[in-house]
Amino acid sequence: MSKLISAVGLTLDTAYQNISDQEMSQLIEMAITKGAFQKRDSLFAGKNINQSENRAALHPALRNVSGDAMLVDGVDVMPLVKGVWQRIEGFCNQLIGITDVICLGIGGSDWGPRLVCDALHQINPQDGKAIRLHFVANVDSAELATALSKAQPRSTRVIITSKTFTTLETIRNAQTVINWLKANQVSASQVKKCLIGVTANPTAAEEFGIAPENIYPFWDWVGGRFSVWSAVGFPIAIKYGFKTFKEFLSGAHAMDQHFVSAPAAENMPLILALTLIHNQQKHQITAKAIVPYAHALRFLPEWLQQLEMESHGKSVTNDGSSCDPTSPVVFGSAGSNSQHSYFQMLHQGNQIIPVDFIAIKEPMSDLPEAKEHHQSLIANCLAQAQALANGSKEEFAYDSCPGGRPSNLIWVDRLDAYHLGALLALYEHRALCLGAIWNLNSFDQPGVELGKKLAKPIQSALKGDNPTLDGIDSITASRIKWLNT
Template sequence: MSKLISAVGLTLDTAYQKISDDEWRQLIDMAIGRGALKKRDDLLAGKAINQSENRAALHPALRNLSNRAMTIDGIDVMPLVKNVWQRMSGFCNQLMGITDIICLGIGGSDWGPRLVCDALYHINPKENNAIRLHFVANIDSAELATALSRAQPHSTRVLITSKTFTTLETLRNAQTVINWLKQHNATPSQIKKSLIGITANPEAAEAFGIAPDNIYPFWDWVGGRFSVWSAVGFPIAIKFGFDTYMDFLAGAHAMDEHFITAPATENMPLTLALTLIHNQKKHGITAKALIPYAHALRLLPEWLQQLEMESHGKTVTMSGETCDPTSPVVFGSAGSNSQHSYFQMLHQGSQIIPVDFIAVQEPMSQLPEAKEHHEALIANCLAQAQALANGSNETNAYNSCPGNRPSNLLWVKKLDAYHLGALLALYEHRALCLGAIWNLNSFDQPGVELGKKLAKPIQQALHGDNSALNGIDEITAARIKWLNS
């Protein structure tokens, strides 16, 4: 099998994995045997592959720029998707007088648009209009306070993004923003005009006080961490223009087409997934690093943490059996900064941690010295991969590096909206393949719900309701009493 796969302006180089042709054949046979390609086909056919919630996971429909129908239960969803595109485009043509957009959401309602907007801004800030975006996810009021201190209340719009429109952090932040608008003498009609809901539960958004015309839907067949392609990505269109938003979708759609049509031996998402499986089997790895040598992609590791660890941080398969090792710990940050942080452990630590290096072929600024900066950046990227793979044998063992540390190199031809879309879709499809191989549902997160459930009585007790202490364990109850004393 070729160690280079190119598609959609991306090139995957797996040479430093040192996987033999026979090992590749075994990996591919295993993936096919465990249903990775069938899971792909079922996803695109709109089948209920989210078994625990009995839902489809048809997020590729959100970026389907072909004329093909995409159906769930025999019903084409594309008219719904295109209607939302049309409404978003219309809004983007009526931005006169708006200075600030406060984007409220958390998890999948935040990471995707936050990553894309941060990346596109750093690629070419000259293309941005004057509207300021303020992303707020944390329930910690400090993040919201920073946003409110910078926004102009009478020319602000508030995007409230929640799939269920019951998310505690998002609705608490939304109510505080409404209070802020009231404190600045906004009338009820002005407040209603300012609020925009993005949700799969329009009824709950309307009950919250959002005008029906200001509600932009997505659907229960869109998983939160796969939702940036929906109206959840509205901040991208507002900040950079609807054409740029569609370029972003186009790159993802092109990666969908590659995933659908490429044979298993040349399928980039499948190949990327199999390098992880190989490293688990051969090296027993428990962690993986994602290092983008591009400042614009500095939030990519955090986006991938949710995609990977929320999807696959599980120990029981869909058939109720104990899993093989599943998701490793995912971490990373931008190169070359990360070289001065945890690369010492990557080179000489006791555990093997494979790396995905992501590098961009073209310089990413307009500075006169951009070419020289970029050459130094790429030199560092290539050198780190070489050092991890080959190590060094010094006379003083203390200075020696063992080598045999595997990595992938993913080249991005140019960092723009199109190629960014392709890159995110690549990792989404990689996740689908991993879920199939591990026999996991990549589209639910039952472990997240326990902490949410337990937080409710604790919050009541912190507010002074001592009866809520019943059922709270002794250690937590003691902590609450200490806080309230």
């Protein structure tokens, strides 16, 4: 069985996983038995695979550049998707006079566009328009203050992205930005004009004060961490043009087609998922590192942390039984920086932690020395994978490296919007396969919702509106009292 799988300008090399052909055949049989391809087919058919919320998860429709019908509850959603594309393109053709766009969102409403916009800027800054993008997610006022200090209020647009339009951090930040605009003599009518809402709850956005013509919808069948392909990706189109945004969608769509049509042994998302399952079975791994040897992909590990751990950070299956193991801890950062932080643990630590190395075949700048820099970068990437796999035996035991540390290598032909879209879609579909194998719902996050629920009475108490501290346990209550003294 080949250790190399190529599709959509990406190549997955699993040679250092040390998985025999027989083992891989057994893994594939297990995945099919557990319904990985059945879950895939249900995804593309628009079935309610988000069981707990009783709705579909049809994010592939958002990048379906073929325009072929895709159904939810028997209704083709592509006219809705195309309508949003047309509105985004129209907006991008009318950007004269805009200097700054403040992008407010958190989680899935932030990481996707932040990652893509940063990656495209790092690859070729001159490709983007002169408009400055300011991403703000944290409710910590320091992040927002930094963005506001750089923006020009009279030529700023504000994109407020929230699926429900009730997200505490995003709405608090939005209210402060509105106050900032007014404090800088922007009239009420001008404020209304500059606010843009991206949401699956247009009614709430309108009640907040967003003009209906400035509301760009997505839908309840779009999970937040799978939403960068929707109007959530609006900042990408604003900064780099609608054509580039469409190229991003096209790369993801091409990976969709590969996932749907490739046989199991050549199906890149499935095989990538099965390397993790193999490492759980063989090495009982509890963590996984994502290391892109590309500064432009520095935010990829954070995006993947949400995709992996919010989707599968669970211990109870769809049928209510316990499940162990599920998602490992996901961490990572850009190589070669990462070699000088946690790679010591990867080589000699007690835990075996598999790595996904991601490398770009072409240099990523136009500096005269770019080729030499890139050769050094790739040499480091290949050397680390080799060292992890083979180890070394030295005179003193503390100098020796045990080896036997598995890794994947994902080659990307070149880093641009198209291949970035394909890479993100690859990991999305890998997550779907893992969810099927573990029998988990990859599209809900009840643990996240619990924290949001508990924050409300605490915030009221901190404001003095909940003096009896209802809904707050004794330890948290004592902490609130300490803060208020």
